[in-house]
Amino acid sequence: MLPFYIAYEKGDYMPNFKHHITSGILLFPVYYLVFSIVFTLLFDHYPLFNNNELIFSFLLFVIGTDLPDVDHDLSIINKIFRILIVIFSVYYLFEYEYLLRHITNIDDFLIYNIIIIYLGIILGYAFGIVFNSLTRHRGAWHKIHTGIIIGIILFLLNTKFKIEIRIFYSLSLISGFYVHLLLDKYIKIK
Numbered sequence: 579m580l581p582f583y584i585a586y587e588k589g590d591y592m593p594n595f596k597h598h599i600t601s602g603i604l605l606f607p608v609y610y611l612v613f614s615i616v617f618t619l620l621f622d623h624y625p626l627f628n629n630n631e632l633i634f635s636f637l638l639f640v641i642g643t644d645l646p647d648v649d650h651d652l653s654i655i656n657k658i659f660r661i662l663i664v665i666f667s668v669y670y671l672f673e674y675e676y677l678l679r680h681i682t683n684i685d686d687f688l689i690y691n692i693i694i695i696y697l698g699i700i701l702g703y704a705f706g707i708v709f710n711s712l713t714r715h716r717g718a719w720h721k722i723h724t725g726i727i728i729g730i731i732l733f734l735l736n737t738k739f740k741i742e743i744r745i746f747y748s749l750s751l752i753s754g755f756y757v758h759l760l761l762d763k764y765i766k767i768k
Contacts, residue, residue: 593761595644595654601761602643602754606636609753613746625742635750638732642754645728646720646762649713656710663709664702671698720762725755 593601610632617625627635647653671678671694684690718724729752736744 593765595647597765598644598647598758598761599640601757602640605643605757606639606750606754609639609750610635613749617742621742625746627743627746631743631746635746638747638750639754642725642751643757643761645751645755646724646758647715649717649719650715651710660702660706660709663705664699667702667705668695668698671701720759722756722759725752725759728752728755 614625641655644653644655648655648659650656675694678694679690682690682693684693713719729748732751733744733748736747739747
């Protein structure tokens with residue numbers, strides 16, 4: 579059996595990473611067209627996004643097309659997700675390091691920074707293990723409401739952007755997420 583295929587019945591397989599990502603790449607222009615038409619009808623003006631905003635939306639859409647498989651510990655998206663957890667753990671420890679500086683009395687910045695980095699790595703690794711132990715494949719990450727929750731979280735985290743960009747980004751991720759669910763439900767590969 580090929581890796582990352584999930585057997586339906588004898589000879590039938592669900593779409594894998596390659597199918598999900600390829601679908602995301604090919605369907606993003608359709609999403610962008612539909613978003614632009616609906617936006618124009620609702621707000622009486624065409625949404626204007628710069629190249630960076632379009633590329634980031636494209637990235638979110640494509641990531642969304644494989645995001646539900648983050649609950650499968652052998653999937654590529656799970657491995658990327660766990661690396662990101664480690665990176666964000668280190669980042670946020672540095673963001674709030676002033677709290678740790680008061681607890682520890684280490685004056686040497688080099689030693690202190692190395693301790694923060696290793697602590698972030700340990701925390702991130704532990705969060706990844708906990709995440710994998712709490713999730714099961716085809717569980718909560720393959721539900722319609724999960725896509726909406728993730729989109730809302732993305733919308734709330736992007737406070738520095740204009741409202742139309744926040745909506746565009748959130749809907750990009752949600753739409754990609756739903757492409758994954760539709761492919762899993764309706765496509766069987768022999």
